[in-house]
Amino acid sequence: MEWRHIAMARRVRESESGAILRDWGGRIPVALAYPNTYAVGMSSLAIHGLYRWFNALPGVVCERAFASLGRRVQPTGPIITLESQRPLSDAALVAFSVPFEMDYINVISMLRRASIPVRAEERAVGDPLIILGGPAVSANPEPLAVVADAIVIGEAETLLAPLVDCIANSWQQERHHTLRDLANLPGIYVPLVHQGKKIQRQWLEELDDYPTSSSIVAPLAEFGDMHLIEVSRGCGRGCRFCLAGHWYRPPRERSLGTILEQAREGLKQQDKIGLVASAVSDYSHIEELVTELRGMGAAISVSSLRVAPLSPILVRALREGGARSITLAPEAGSESLRRAINKGITHDDIMAATGLAASERFEALKLYFMFGLPGESDQDIEDLIRVVAEIKGLFPRRVIVSLTPFVPKAHTPFERVAMAPKTVLEERLSRIGEGLRRLSVEMRAESIDAARIQGVLARGDRRVGEALLAMATPAASAWKRAFALLHLDMEEYLRERSPQESLPWHFVDSRVAAPSPPEDSDRISAGASKARIPDECILCQARAAEDGR
Numbered sequence: 001m002e003w004r005h006i007a008m009a010r011r012v013r014e015s016e017s018g019a020i021l022r023d024w025g026g027r028i029p030v031a032l033a034y035p036n037t038y039a040v041g042m043s044s045l046a047i048h049g050l051y052r053w054f055n056a057l058p059g060v061v062c063e064r065a066f067a068s069l070g071r072r073v074q075p076t077g078p079i080i081t082l083e084s085q086r087p088l089s090d091a092a093l094v095a096f097s098v099p100f101e102m103d104y105i106n107v108i109s110m111l112r113r114a115s116i117p118v119r120a121e122e123r124a125v126g127d128p129l130i131i132l133g134g135p136a137v138s139a140n141p142e143p144l145a146v147v148a149d150a151i152v153i154g155e156a157e158t159l160l161a162p163l164v165d166c167i168a169n170s171w172q173q174e175r176h177h178t179l180r181d182l183a184n185l186p187g188i189y190v191p192l193v194h195q196g197k198k199i200q201r202q203w204l205e206e207l208d209d210y211p212t213s214s215s216i217v218a219p220l221a222e223f224g225d226m227h228l229i230e231v232s233r234g235c236g237r238g239c240r241f242c243l244a245g246h247w248y249r250p251p252r253e254r255s256l257g258t259i260l261e262q263a264r265e266g267l268k269q270q271d272k273i274g275l276v277a278s279a280v281s282d283y284s285h286i287e288e289l290v291t292e293l294r295g296m297g298a299a300i301s302v303s304s305l306r307v308a309p310l311s312p313i314l315v316r317a318l319r320e321g322g323a324r325s326i327t328l329a330p331e332a333g334s335e336s337l338r339r340a341i342n343k344g345i346t347h348d349d350i351m352a353a354t355g356l357a358a359s360e361r362f363e364a365l366k367l368y369f370m371f372g373l374p375g376e377s378d379q380d381i382e383d384l385i386r387v388v389a390e391i392k393g394l395f396p397r398r399v400i401v402s403l404t405p406f407v408p409k410a411h412t413p414f415e416r417v418a419m420a421p422k423t424v425l426e427e428r429l430s431r432i433g434e435g436l437r438r439l440s441v442e443m444r445a446e447s448i449d450a451a452r453i454q455g456v457l458a459r460g461d462r463r464v465g466e467a468l469l470a471m472a473t474p475a476a477s478a479w480k481r482a483f484a485l486l487h488l489d490m491e492e493y494l495r496e497r498s499p500q501e502s503l504p505w506h507f508v509d510s511r512v513a514a515p516s517p518p519e520d521s522d523r524i525s526a527g528a529s530k531a532r533i534p535d536e537c538i539l540c541q542a543r544a545a546e547d548g549r
Contacts (some may be wrong), residue, residue, distance in 0.1 A: 002077075002078075003081070004284050005080060005085075006058070006080065006085045006348075006519045007077055007079060008069050009069060009080055009081075010085065011025075012038060012069050012181050012220060013082050013083065014216050015219055015220055016216050016217060016219075016230075017216070017217045017269065018215060018216040018217055019082070019083060019216055019540060020051075020055045020083070020271065020537050021083055021084070021277075022055075022061040022062075022083075023395075023484050023539055024056045024061050024084070024086075026059070027059055027060055027061040028059055028060050028061070028092050028093070028167060028168055028307055029061050029062075029086075029090060029091045029092050029093075029162060030060055030061065030062040030063075030091060030092065030093045030094075030095060030164075030308060031061070031062075031063055031065050031081055031091035031093070031095070031128070032047065032054065032062055032064050032065070032068070032095050033064075033079075033088070033094050033095065033096045033107075033110060034047055034064070034065070034066050034067070034096070034097055035067050035096060035103040035106035035107045035109075036067050036068075036073060036103055036106060037066060037068045037069075037070065037072065037073060038068065038069045038070075038220065038221070039071070039220060039222045040221075040222060040456060041064075041066050041097075041224040041341040042216070042218040042220070042221035042222075042224070042531040043221045044097065044099065044132065044222075045212050045213070045214075045228055046097045046099065046228050047064065048095055048212070048213065048214050048215040048216065048228070049157075049210065049215070050062075050095065050097060050213045051064060051215055051216070052215040053157065053160050053210065054095075054160060054164075057160065057161060057164050057417075058531055059164075059168065060152060060164055063081035063082060063083040063091075064081060064082045064083065064087070065079055065080065065081050065082065065088050065094075065110070066082070067079075067103075067106045067109065067110055069082075073106055073109075073380070075472075075473060076113065078113060078114070078182050079110050079114040079115060080112045087115075087201060088110070088116065088128070088129070089115055089116050089128060089216070089352075090128075091128045091278045092097060092128055092129065092167060093129045093131060093163075093164075093167055094116070094128045094131070095131050095132075095133070096130070096131070096132045096133070096134075097134050098118060098132050098133065098136060098137045098144075099134045099135055099136060099145075099456075100134075100136055101136045101453075101454045101457035101458050102117075102450065102453070102454055102457070102474070103139075104143060104144055104457055104468055105468055105471060105473075105474040106474070107132070107144065107147065108147060108324075108468055108469060108471075111130070111147070111420070114202045116128060116130070118147060119147065119469070120146065120147060120148060120149050120191065120192055121146075121192060123149070123175060124175065125160065125173070125174065125175060127175075127269070127352045127390075129149045129150070129167065129178065129182075129276040129390070129463055129533075130147065130148055130149045130150075130536060131149060131150045131151070131152065131163070132147075132148045132150075132152070133151065133152035133253040135243060135244065135247050136243075136458070137151060137456075138151065138152065138153050138154055138201070138247070138508075139188050139243060139247055139409065139410040139411050139458075139508065139510075140208075140332075140410040140458060140459065140460070140504060140508070141153070141189055141191070141453060141503040141505070141508070142460060142461045142462050142464070142465065142505065143189035143457050143461070143464045143465045143468065144465055144468075145189075145426055146191070146460050146462055146465040146466065146469065147465065147468075147469075148191060149171045149179060149182070149190065149296070150179070150182045150183075150188050150189065150190045151185045151188070151189045151191070152187060152188060152189075152192075153188070153189055153199045153200070153201050153202065153508055154187050154200075154201035154202035154203055154234075155202055155203050155204045155248075155473070156202070157209075157210045157335050158183065158202065158204060158295060159186075159187055159188070159202060162185055163182070163185065164181055165186070166178070166181045166185060167263065168169050170183070175203060176192075176193070179192055179193050180193055181371055182238065184450040186200065186202060187199065187201065187202035189507075189508075191467050192361075194202060194500065194507075196507060197507070198507055198508075198509040199507060199508055199509060200509045200511060201247070201508065201509060201510050201511050203248075203511075204233075204252075205252075205492060206252075206256055207230070207232075207233060207252050207253065207254045207339075207448070208254055208258045211254075211258060211262055212229070212230040213227065213228060213229040213230065213262040213266060214226075214228045214229075214266060217270065217482050218518070222272055222475075223301075225270065225272055226270060226272035226273060226274040226299075226301055227262075227263070227265075227266025227267070227269070227270045227272070227273055227274065228257055228274040228276050229262050229263060229266070229273060229274070229275060229276065230254065230261055230276045230277065231253065231254055231275050231276065231277045231283050231289070231533060232252060232253040232278070232280075232282070232283050233248050233252050233277070233278070233282060233307060233322065233343070234248030234249050234250060234251035234252060234253070234278060235248070235251055235278040235279045235282065235484045236249075236250070236251045237284075237306075237342070237343075237344065238342050239283075239340050239342050239343050239344045240412060240413040240414050241331075241341055241370070241373070241408075241409070241412060242278075242409075242412065243409040243410070243412055244278050245278065246267055246280065246412050246413075246510070246512060247510065249281075249512050251278075252285060253283060256285045256288060256292075260289070260292055260293075263292075263296065263298065264296070264365075267296055267297070267298055267518060271297070271298065271299055272298065272299040272300070272301055272321070272322075272340045272363045273293055273298045273299070273300055273301070274300075274302070275289075275300065275301070275302045276303070278308050280302045280303070280305065280311055280314075281305050281306050281309060281311060281314060282306060282309075283300075285315075285426055286311055287311050287313040287314065288315050290311075290313060290317040291313065291317070291318070294317050294320065294321070298321070299318050299321030299322050299323075300318055300321040300323075301318070301321070301323060302314075302318065303327070303330075303386070304328065304329045304366075304368060305326065305328055306329070307328050307330060307345045307349050307350050307353045307417055308345050308346075308349035308352070308353065310352075310353045310356060312354070312356060313359055314421055315356050315357065316360060318360075319361070319362060323465055324361045324362065324363040324364065325362055325363060325364035325365065325400075326357045326360075326364075326365060326366070326549050327365075327366040327367075327368065328350070328353055328354075328357070328366070328367055328368070328428065329367070329368040330343075330350050330367060330368070330369060330387065331343045331368065331369060331370050332369065332370065332373060332376075332380065332384070333346055333369065333380060333381070333382075333383040333384025333385070333386065333387045333388075334379065334380045334383035334384070334387075336380075337373060337375065337376060337383075338489070338499055339378045340373075340374070340375050341373060341374075343459050347387065350387065350391070351390065351394060352389075354390075354391045354395050355394055357395060358394055358395045358396070358397075362397070362399040362416060363396070363397055363398060364397065364399070364400060365391070365395045365397070365399050365400070366397065366400045366401075366402065367388065367391065367400070367401045368402050368404070369400065369402070369404075370402055370403070370404050370405070371384075371403055371404075371405060371406065371425065371428050371429060371432065372404045372405045372406045372419070372420035372424065372425045372428065374406070374414060376420075376428075378431075380423065381428050381431050381432060382435075383432075384388060384432060384435075384437030385432060385436065385439075387435060388401060388435075388439060389439055392439050392440075394497040398442070399439075399441045399442065400441070400442040400443075400444065400445050401432075401436055401441055401442065401444070402444045402445075402446075403432060403443065403444070403445040403446065404427065404445075404451070405419075405420070405429075405448055405451035405452075406419070406420065407444060407451055407454050407455045407458055408429060408455065408458065408459060409458050409459075410459060410508075410512045411505070411508070411512075412507045415497075415499070415503065416491065416496060416497040416501075416503075417461070417496055418494060418495050418496040419452065419455045419494040421518035422448060422449075422452060425448045425451075426448060428450065428490060429445055432444075436471055449476040450476070452490065453479055453492065455493070455494050456490055456493040456494065457495055459497075459503070459504070460493055460504065462502040462504075463488055464484065464493065466486055467485075467486055467488060467530045468482070468486055469480040470482040470486065481502065485489065490500060493531070511548045
């Protein structure tokens, strides 16, 4: 191992405060791995939480590892832990947090760089167990089933202790004994020994039992200037395209007292609090929370805000705390298309939110839109341009529009719909670009090729995993070569799935029944705006009612 890799890890660690340094003697070594850069990984509350909870378990030492400590992921170089600069292969357990499909290739790259056999079936006694978790790989584990020894289905908090106990009891034994024991745990999918039974998604009923906030001050992280706090988990809005809104049901909140206690601790080292949630403005005590935080002298930051309801007190607190921009997510330009995707906001709501942002004199307004949505027409594209023009009229300063192609996700009402063809996406993006240039509005668009790859990974099977293993780099050209080598067709994965077709993730029991495709298709066509709670929603015991939340 080159000295420069060790030196860089030490420099990064020395920039932090709060890291846990322990001797490995007599402890089970766990490597918490993030398949992207350090800056991105240390902005993830999953990493902060898992690091704290693993290290709280008796007889465990947990250290972190990242695909890169620099600004971008590199295809070569050793993977070592940040705390003690040990090789990743020295750990008994490598726990990957994998929130996004586009990081799947980095999981494979990290294992290769660490000289750990990439295929689960090729690992032997002495090799670490590879366990994956996170919303993307949980919702559809199959593309990485060939790689993982085990995959956590759902939320991991309550599984960590039994997981470590299982490893402690069988570590250094024959691997098939360990895999069999892991498969007996709730919410653990073990591909090599799985026999077809349903795996139930695990969820944490009481968020306050596991406080989730920044456990390490990491100035080099993307959000390194703030103390992050999770205020709630899940969303009850039921947007048809959103994995988080369906995967994390039922929506749950942390108590106001718990959040304020975490904020007081965080403010001892930093002066800004970052509130994290799928829908921060939906938090039931949001106005009281931001008032208390401002009273403590905290600057406040949030991610994007729901257009409605939008609290003037929250918006003012953001501006007074030094925020220069505000982000809203209309998602679609026409009211009929917003109804079809169950984004329950009106044109008047958008204009009111824009007016509020303008009155607080933010320097920039960022807008999130999707294109290529099911049922989208040319008129919807014109309506998107028109609504941005109206927003620009109300907000005379800098307006930035971020555009993302719609990608169907497992366990959402859109899990069976087709992704729009590449030519359609290109034509619509071009039309939007022309319209926004006339308005002198900045446009940032996600790569259509990258979105299509994400679409394949989101609904792929084990053959897609074989394609990942055949890739040398994450480039679109390498992806196409791998598919050609294996005689696979991307369009086969991007097409519409019939109601009778078995889906690769059929064995994952989300514990929330999804609307049947024929019914949902009819509701989309009709522009229905309320998501139907199915007859057997296990989590909330709702009975065939219109969800008016």
